[in-house]
Amino acid sequence: MIVGSVALDSVRTPFGEVTEELGGAAVYSAVAASYFAPVQLVGVVGTDFPEEHVSFLASRNIDLRGLQRAEGPTFRWAGEYEYDVNKRRTLKTELNVFECFRPHIPDPYRDAQYVFLANIDPCLQMEVLSQVRNPKLIMCDTMNFWIESKRDALLEVLKRVDVVFMNDEEVRQLFDTPSIVKAAHEVRNLGPSVVVIKKGEHGALMITDGAHFSAPSYPCEEVVDPTGAGDTFAGGFIGYVASTDDYSEANLRKAVIYGSALASFCVEDFSLRRLARLTIPQIAERYCEFKNMSFFEPI
């Protein structure tokens, strides 16, 4: 089960521009996860949400009974990336129907074993947790906005989850330290046994009990549109874990690589265009590329 935003995104990058295309953290995560496991989506769209997007999501084995339809326009986000794609500028955030979103978990979803709380208000993340019965693994993401405005609520959420996904800046900000490793240990002290630090083009770092896993960065020649890469990464991760029903450290490492592989495809085109036309053999091939490019002989 994945809970989060469903959006219409307008994005400008040095490679072009798209207007009101499918986006949102829950959408990127759900589509990524759907390559591995069936997905239950919880979110909200407005009355203007194009039917073609609904059909597309349904075609990806994504259960949409949790996708609420509210009066009013769908959440819209607009942003632009500079030549250096690490620099993002938000041009517009219109919450619309997302503003009063309250996650209502359909009864058949309440037994979900793997739950991903994508980046939404930590108070809503908590509401989701109060509605699920006994998940095996709860994962969450967040963003700088909540760290600044709802830090206490966010810390309460962190106490309840097993796996935390954050980017490197956010985790430093949360505990006001320049050291990613120290910050990750602070997160683990709250309860989560696994912290996954997303470092964008620099790969990812997973910190568990006594072990660090450093996942390689994929050398993309061109990043056409980085929107959703982090959500895709998290979605691929939880989808793979759910499909294998194995959250041993060794298998979580594989999940990080699957997530990284999916994210490396995501940025190759605007919106979900590349993810939509992805095939399982392509994912497998990229997994092997990750393996080859990070291999070195023992001492």
Next chain:
Amino acid sequence: MIVGSVALDSVRTPFGEVTEELGGAAVYSAVAASYFAPVQLVGVVGTDFPEEHVSFLASRNIDLRGLQRAEGPTFRWAGEYEYDVNKRRTLKTELNVFECFRPHIPDPYRDAQYVFLANIDPCLQMEVLSQVRNPKLIMCDTMNFWIESKRDALLEVLKRVDVVFMNDEEVRQLFDTPSIVKAAHEVRNLGPSVVVIKKGEHGALMITDGAHFSAPSYPCEEVVDPTGAGDTFAGGFIGYVASTDDYSEANLRKAVIYGSALASFCVEDFSLRRLARLTIPQIAERYCEFKNMSFFEPI
């Protein structure tokens, strides 16, 4: 053989402050390389250069016949790092005897098989190349200052070398592209068969003919002083390659890991303090840590 700066560094970081301690690119590189192979050093110091530093370098199996002594004070650099150690501010650069440095390669050095041109004026790097006889492998480093002020001379040097070390910002700047991978291919088009991109706390990327190698970042809990980490990385790399006399792609990958391991020690203390008290078993242990932390199972 390693050619470059020998300096007295004053450094302030959130962890403390040191004044006029041993530094310089050639020194960091030479000490790192000395863990693997005998080193011939080419550089210049002033009349005020402390004898204890000379003794220390000599004790590390570093041949100092190429270390010139000129009238006047030694090159001095002062800088400070913010809480986020990736942000460096140069407070003072006094070239002193380094200003009129002309590399004179002692005759016994001219048959050096492995040559590292650390970051100096590309015109001087070229002078060095005119004095060596038939090296097996030439490696160079550079910095933003030369990219801006002596780009043409730098491109001439690049045409003559086999392995280029640059940090990610520099290689992007050199070819005015946000893509590290594209920039690295541009470098390779000039002649070098190997490009090693240093990404600081994010590890390193080595690009060779048709292959990418992504080296993991080491999760340092505390970076006490990042000065010299890149030079240490390069020195460890060439020292290992020279000691094995094997520049196959597989062995260059091992060299990247040895370089990364040495750099991860370098930042644990100010100046060369940590490198000076390093042992071979500690290096071997860290190599294994790199291996463990980047391992994941095949598909």
